[in-house]
Amino acid sequence: MSRIFTTAFGAVHPLYVAKAERKGRTRAEVDEIITWLTGFDEATLRAHVEAGTTFEEFFAAADLNPAATLITGSVCGVRVQDVEDPLMRRIRYLDKLVDELAAGRPMEKILRS
Template structure:
């Protein structure tokens, strides 16, 4: 595993949540999970309700703004494992780590993991 570069971190920070969100939907629905489950996972991590989430999508906010406005769940640090070639618990850049937390949760949802495990309640 390698650490993220400044260029990689800047690219992630400047990406809009709205540009990635449809890919999250496709990924989970293709695996038989629902949009409601996706929203439950996003809400758990960020504290956003569906109205706030839709506002952020409509405003085309960057991931930087998205996570600045989020209230990260107190158990987010329990999200571990490899996503996109990076071990999430070892990512040094806070924002990149938060984006990868979200990616990891979506990945776990798509892989059929039980919601209790995804939401770190067990």
């Protein structure tokens, strides 16, 4: 089992926000991506961040967006669509979305609309 599975989502969320903000994007945009992917509303997302929920628990509670399968490409040299472990694939989906946001991609493309 990967160490990221037992890492608190709330410990990584500020890193996602910082990455986006360095590129001129906002916390609200990061949270919009996360809520789109997971089906959580803003209050539920905030509760997970504050509660110390692990990535494993976070994605177990999520209702993954059916359009998430349209997320393709590489994160850290790994093609997200080729990741075998379902939990790791979901984490990579989130990483990829944050990367796209930081790269300046338009929100409607990031959200696969």
